Amino acid sequence: MGLLRKVLAWLSVPVICLFALLFYLARPFNPDNNRYLAWVIARVGRALLGIQCTVSGKDNIPTDRPTVVIANHQHNDDLFILGDLLPRRTVTVGKSSLVWVPFFGQVFWLGGNVIINRGRSTKAVAVMRATANAIREERKSLWVFPEGTRSRGRGLQSFKKGAFHSAVAAGAPITMICVSPYHDKTSGWSGRRESVSIRVLPPVETDGLTSDDIPNLMRDCHEAMQKTIETLPTSS
Structure with a gap:
């Protein structure tokens, strides 16, 4: 039953994106x-998965100004866990191969999201710095998984610099979203998934910081999230 739930959940994504494509083409x-x-x-x-999420600290997400949101990245299912926490006017970061995913890739591109080639890290940092202009001038928020890859519930991995370059260059606060470790565990005959706890931390201000401050900023954010x-x- 758990496998059926997962298949249905992921089949729903291209279907929803297909209908959303009309909305994206209109705007x-x-x-x-x-x-x-x-x-x-x-x-x-x-x-569809039968996941219950408990969120605390949601009021810490700024609503009156752009922010750079960082969250720990565990599984592809993070899309379902965290999707409804996006602030207004948020763009996200994804690898270039996402563009070729049917329907999802097209709306991802039409949403003005940041597309990077992970094999070229220096270019990724440059893209993040350029995104700072969009944060300042277009009042966009940015969502980034700073680990750069999935941890599969094995703990918080080291951070990459891109999100922090963007935040510092734009003078935007960093909002940290922390998710409890979770896996594909199911319970009972219905195949419902384990519950997930989420906590949003108060924003970390970056106004006045420079690129020299980024290593300490990364360390402090990593320690706070850890x-x-x-x-x-954990699951109940």
């Missing part, structure tokens, strides 16, 4: 399209 490159789409995908996906993740309740 191409409007970053707020992403928030609506992510909300629908997350709610439908969690319902400590928070360790205190989050």
Whole structure:
């Protein structure tokens, strides 16, 4: 039953994106399209998977100014876990291969999201710095998984610099979203998934910081997220 739930959840994504494509074509490159789409995908996906999420600190997400959101990245299912937490006018970062995913890739591109080639890290940093202009001038928020790859629930990995370059260059606060470790565990005959705990930490201000401050900023954010993740309740 758990496998069936997962198949249905992921089959729902291209179907939702197919209908959303009309919305995106009517408002191409409007970053707020992403928030609506992510909300629908997350709610439908969690319902199909039978996942219960408990969120604390949601009021810490700035609503009156752009922010750079960073979150720990565990599985592809993060799309369902975190999708409905996007702030207004949020763009995200994804690898270039996502563009070729049917329907999802097309709306990802039309949403004005940041597409990077992970094999060229220096170029990725340059893209993040350029994104700072969009944060300042177009008042876009940016969502990044700073680990750069999935941990599969094995703990917080080291961070890459891109998100922090963007935040510092734009003078935007960093909002940290911490998710408890989770896996594909199911319970009972219905195949419902384990519950997930999420905590949003108060924003870290970057105004006045320079590139020289980035290593310490990365370290402080990593330590804060690591400590928070360790205190989050796991599955019930």
